[in-house]
Amino acid sequence: MTQPTNDTAKSSFRRKFLSAVLIGSTALGIYNVAQASEYPSKPIKLIVPFAAGGGNDGIARSLGLLLSKSLQQPVIIDNRPGAGGKLGVEMGLKAAPDGYTLTLISNSYSVNPSLYNLPFDPVRDMTPIGMIARAPFFLSVNPTVPVNSLQELVSLAKNKPGELTYASSGTGGISHLGMEFFLATAGISMTHVPYKGSAPALTDTVSGQVNVMLTTAGSTLPYMEEKRLKVLAVTLPDRVSSAPDIATVREQGIPYDVTVWYGIIGPKGIPSDIQAKLNNAINEAVSKGEMAERLKTTGEASAPGTPESFQKQIVDEIALWGDVVKQAGVTVK
Numbered sequence: 001m002t003q004p005t006n007d008t009a010k011s012s013f014r015r016k017f018l019s020a021v022l023i024g025s026t027a028l029g030i031y032n033v034a035q036a037s038e039y040p041s042k043p044i045k046l047i048v049p050f051a052a053g054g055g056n057d058g059i060a061r062s063l064g065l066l067l068s069k070s071l072q073q074p075v076i077i078d079n080r081p082g083a084g085g086k087l088g089v090e091m092g093l094k095a096a097p098d099g100y101t102l103t104l105i106s107n108s109y110s111v112n113p114s115l116y117n118l119p120f121d122p123v124r125d126m127t128p129i130g131m132i133a134r135a136p137f138f139l140s141v142n143p144t145v146p147v148n149s150l151q152e153l154v155s156l157a158k159n160k161p162g163e164l165t166y167a168s169s170g171t172g173g174i175s176h177l178g179m180e181f182f183l184a185t186a187g188i189s190m191t192h193v194p195y196k197g198s199a200p201a202l203t204d205t206v207s208g209q210v211n212v213m214l215t216t217a218g219s220t221l222p223y224m225e226e227k228r229l230k231v232l233a234v235t236l237p238d239r240v241s242s243a244p245d246i247a248t249v250r251e252q253g254i255p256y257d258v259t260v261w262y263g264i265i266g267p268k269g270i271p272s273d274i275q276a277k278l279n280n281a282i283n284e285a286v287s288k289g290e291m292a293e294r295l296k297t298t299g300e301a302s303a304p305g306t307p308e309s310f311q312k313q314i315v316d317e318i319a320l321w322g323d324v325v326k327q328a329g330v331t332v333k
Contacts (some may be wrong), residue, residue: 039099039274043074047103049088051081052320053089053105055216055298059132060104062066062294065283084108084172084332086116093120097269101277102129106262110317113323115172115332122318126250127214127270128263128311135260135300137178137235139249143227149247150232153212157188164190167201172332175201175214177321178258182214182249185256205229216260217242217299233258235259239284242299261303265309279307291305 046064051058053277057079064075066234080088085108088298092103113122120126139150145164147153171194183189193210195201198219206228207214214235221242223229233249235258249256265281266275283304285291292302323331 006108011293013206019143019163032304039277040071040073042150043076044071044099045078045095045101046076046077047080047088047092047101049080049085049092049103049105052079053268055218056104056262058105062291063104063132063264063282063285066289066291070281070284084112084116086112086118086151090119090263093125093267095267097127097267097271098268099266099274102264102266102278104132104262105265107260107317110314111174111177111321111325112174113318114322117331121312123315125268125276127268128307128314129265129275130279130307131261131263131303131305131310131313132282132286133262133295133300134236134303135217135298136173136240137258137260138217138224138231138243138246138330139182139212139233139235140205140215140220140224140229140231141212142208142210143230144203144208145230147232148230150247150249150254153232154186154188154254157183157190160191162191164211165193166190166214167193167195167205167210169198170196171244172325172330174258174260177324177328177330179212180330181258181320181324182235182254182256184324184327186254208285216256221299240299240301242296260300261313263313275307311313 011124046060048057048060064077080091082088089103089105089109092101095101109122112118131311139149141153147156166179168179170176175198176192176194179253190212201213202215202219204210205281206223215229217240220229220231224231231243234243234246235249237248237250237257239246239248286295286302287304294303
């Protein structure tokens with residue numbers, strides 16, 4: 001009997017090995033499809049890294065109700081406030097990548113890498129699911145400030161460098177960095193007055209203790225109608241339906257825009273089929289019916305899109321806010 005040569009033996013081994021790999025890959029593919037088709041088979045936890053009652057919490061609860069209906073499983077809101085959102089986000093990213101633990105994030109997710117030594121990578125350690133909503137800031141001033149346009153504000157600030165004051169919800173927050181970004185772009189300076197939250201900052205701006213503030217649509221419009229705030233510009237690239245007469249910053253000659261946004265991420269490694277299923281459910285929830293109407297009433301707009309476009313938004317803003325933090329010399333304790 002003829003003995004097999006080394007080449008023949010090697011060829012036989014390669015055929016068996018490739019066959020085993022093919023069988024294993026096919027089995028894994030069948031498993032993943034089955035896993036996605038069965039998902040979700042139990043309640044989903046949605047971590048909100050901020051306290052109950054705020055804007056992030058309100059959006060999470062509205063979205064959770066709609067996802068519960070479309071996915072036919074309860075969506076449980078888990079508020080985990082602390083450290084500017086870092087604690088809740090870290091908890092969400094350390095969860096099992098099975099689609100049963102998600103995290104709501106907003107602009108602070110893109111800001112924090114420039115301010116803190118994070119125990120996770122904000123891009124590599126997460127799975128983007130999708131954007132929920134976008135909203136503008138309004139650049140608002142107290143009526144006693146003697147200006148009626150953005151250009152007049154810029155001229156006043158140039159004539160009195162550092163004398164005008166602006167309020168923010170706290171050092172390192174988006175209203176602080178958004179204003180620093182505006183000042184740098186416009187080539188002017190003002191004095192920052194940080195508060196512990198947006199409510200006291202707005203109260204002091206309305207009362208005249210502070211001159212200027214980047215305010216949200218929901219809080220701004222009632223004061224604007226009562227003539228207790230003057231709104232000089234909106235920070236989105238386009239005008240907003242809730243205040244169509246207010247020009248954008250760009251329209252008034254300054255190449256600047258800032259978007260307040262909210263979205264959903266999961267831990268790294270969520271299967272692509274589950275990622276797609278969640279993305280579709282979120283897009284449907286924010287685009288139709290009660291969620292879309294709720295967003296309009298608070299000055300926000302639905303922002304359906306792909307996981308890839310959401311990830312690009314995060315990556316681009318990490319770079320943007322990193323530059324702003326560095327240029328303004330912002331530090332937090």
